[in-house]
Every structure is written in C-alpha cells, then in structure tokens.
Amino acid sequence: MNKKIYDIAVIGGGPAGIFAAYYARMRKLNVALIESLPKLGGQPETLYAQKEIYDVAALPKISGAELATSLIDQLHLLGCDEYLDTSVNNLKLDDGIWHISTNKEPIDAKSIIIAIGNGAFKPRKLTFDYDPLIEENNLSYFVNSIEEFRDKDVAIAGGGDSAVDWAIHLTNVANSTSLIHRRNKYRAMESSVSDLNKSDVEQLNPYIIKDVNFNQDDHEKIDVTLKMIKSDEIKTITIDKLLVNYGFVSDTKILHDWNLDLEGPFIKVDREMETNLPNVFAIGDIITYPGKLQLIATAFAEGPIAVTKALRNMYPERDYFEHSTSLFKQ
C-alpha cells in the first residue's frame, strides 16, 4: 500500500496551527495536523484556559478554553487527520517530499507549516522527589477546571502573574487559599498584587517548599513542608490541592536540527511566511519578521498567507484567490 502523502502537514496544534489547518482544508488541500500534547489548543487551552482574552476580532471577551473549543469545532466542520500526542523530531526532504519523523509513525507531506509556538512546553516542576501518586489528585501544574478546586483547601506556589491571578481567582471557589512565594515581593502586575492584598488569600512568604507527602491520617490530603528563607523556621500546611505555577520551560532547541534560518529562538520567514527551506512555512509565536507581534490575531492572519503560498507552489494551475469564503463552502 502506498503511504499517504499530505499536501500540508501542520506541526503544532495551537491557535496558529488549528486555524491554518482549517483554512488549508477550505482550500481543498489534504492536511495532517500534528500536536505533541494529547489535546489541541496550544497556550490558551494549556496555560490560561480560564483567563479572558479581549483582543480577538469580533469576540469582545472569550476565555482561553472557549477559544480553543471554538477553533477545534471550526476545524471539525471540514476535518483533517489529527496526530495527537505526536512530537515532531526532524524533517528530511527526499525527491520533493518532506518526511517528518515523530515519536510515533513518520508522516509525509509536500509542504510543511511549522506552528510550534514556544516549543513543546513543559511546566517547571518541584525539584525534589515526591510520591508520583500525589500528581494524580493533589498536585498540579496546570488548571484544567476550576471545579477541581471547589470547596478545597488550596495552596498556590509562585510569585508571577499566573500564580497571583490563580490565587485571586481560586479564592472565589476554594474553602481556603494560600499563596506560597520565596520573596516578599511578587513579579505580578501591580493591579493584581493590589487585588491580592484585598483578597482572603493567605500569603505565605518568604517560604520555599521543601517537601510534599500524603497526610498520615487522611490520605486524601497532603502535607506541604515550608522553610522560611534565611531562617530555620519550618512550617507544615495540610491541604487538598497544591498548584505549582513556577512557569514553563519551552524547548525550541529541536529547531537547530531542522536546518532552518533562525534569529535567536525564532524562525526567520519572509512576507509570505516562507522559511529558507523549500515548501516549509512557519507561523505564530515561533516566527520573526520586522514588526512581528506574538498575538493570536497575528497568528490567525499568518495561516492563510502561508497556505495560499504553499498552494501556489504545489498547484500553480490552481493559483487563484477568492476573498469570499462562501465560494469555498463544502
């Protein structure tokens, strides 16, 4: 059986990649969408699902999770082959076809759109060993649903925007909320810190987390051992949930093996989103060009530009552009 060759393989299922995949399907191309995480949605879904976004055109206000769901719903109107939990490792051109090696099956395509954002991001985890079972119910690095925290005793660790915002937010649903930070000063926006100071959040600083264990008497709860900075004082709090917001490490180093022209961690593209490699395009947060803004609105616009140029390269006879999408309707 001949292996399927896609017109376009989109690498990265964040806002840029999902919308580019949808637009490519609208232009009647065969599309594979490859995402390293088990679900599509990128940063809005993974990093700030409950945060509101105010600068997506025609949507006065939408949360990260709602935006991701709407994008996925839109993509599913036309559908494409989705490869989830699939990380791209390398790209190799052979006889005009790109062979994309992944942690699973290889994927072949005539063109590639790289939309990997800040790379395959991973949360910065606690640096000491703890019982891995604690991560099942008590310790998380992402907020999937606020409901998980309802009526619970919760502690958030971190001092940046995300930690401070979640502390303020979760205090509305949790039974009790504490914020653990190693300094007396936060790295969050002044207005957020002011809201924090007016809230019921108990501020535990300057403390660092030294240990996390299941509570001896109640296995549903955990004991979090805190050490005061520059002091021998040790304090233990018993809680239901610990949310660690130490930020994320993203890994774009992989790009160095892909023979792309880079500027720092970013892929250089021209005004048609083309990279230095033939039929390889890049869009979204991973790219740079004069005036580039790392915004969802910008990422949305870059997809159609890349798809249109890819289509022109692959099928010059279909080199037309219609501005009214009702003409493309399925």
Ligand SMILES: Cc1cc2nc3c(=O)[nH]c(=O)nc-3n(C[C@H](O)[C@H](O)[C@H](O)COP(=O)(O)OP(=O)(O)OC[C@H]3O[C@@H](n4cnc5c(N)ncnc54)[C@H](O)[C@@H]3O)c2cc1C
């Ligand atoms: C806290 C926060 C708040 C924000 N608020 C706003 C806002 O209000 N308005 C706004 O416009 N923007 C906002 N942004 C920025 C916005 O989220 C990004 O501009 C947008 O997500 C970029 O989309 P993207 O698809 O390029 O990248 P991403 O959303 O990062 O998606 C990239 C995807 O590629 C996947 N991937 C990475 N490497 C690989 C690989 N090797 N193989 C397969 N898949 C891979 C990743 O897992 C990820 O799902 C915010 C960002 C943050 C962190």
